[in-house]
Amino acid sequence: xxxxxxxxxxxxxxxxxxxxxxxxxxxxxxxxxxxxxxxxxxxxxxxxxxxxxxxxxxxxxxxxxxxxxxxxxxxxxxxxxxxxxxxxxxxxxxx
Numbered sequence: 001x002x003x004x005x006x007x008x009x010x011x012x013x014x015x016x017x018x019x020x021x022x023x024x025x026x027x028x029x030x031x032x033x034x035x036x037x038x039x040x041x042x043x044x045x046x047x048x049x050x051x052x053x054x055x056x057x058x059x060x061x062x063x064x065x066x067x068x069x070x071x072x073x074x075x076x077x078x079x080x081x082x083x084x085x086x087x088x089x090x091x092x093x094x095x
Contacts, residue, residue, distance in 0.1 A: 012037035
């Protein structure tokens with residue numbers, strides 16, 4: 001994931017909506033926001049006012065995103081390990 005693209009997509013989202021999205025993981029979502037929200041922001045005169053507070057909100061967004069990624073990663077490893085272990089037991093039982 002390109003961190004600069006993520007930050008720009010979040011910045012545009014924040015300017016238009018006034019808050020950050022709950023998640024923004026897929027690159028196609030980021031591209032769509034940059035394309036569509038970029039057009040909307042281009043015509044705004046008060047962009048600099050709407051950008052206030054973005055840096056702190058983005059820091060919090062990143063903390064939550066990284067915590068969710070760590071949690072998801074550990075769940076994926078556990079479920080994969082259990083799945084392969086169960087498969088081994090089943091194959092031994094049927095042989």
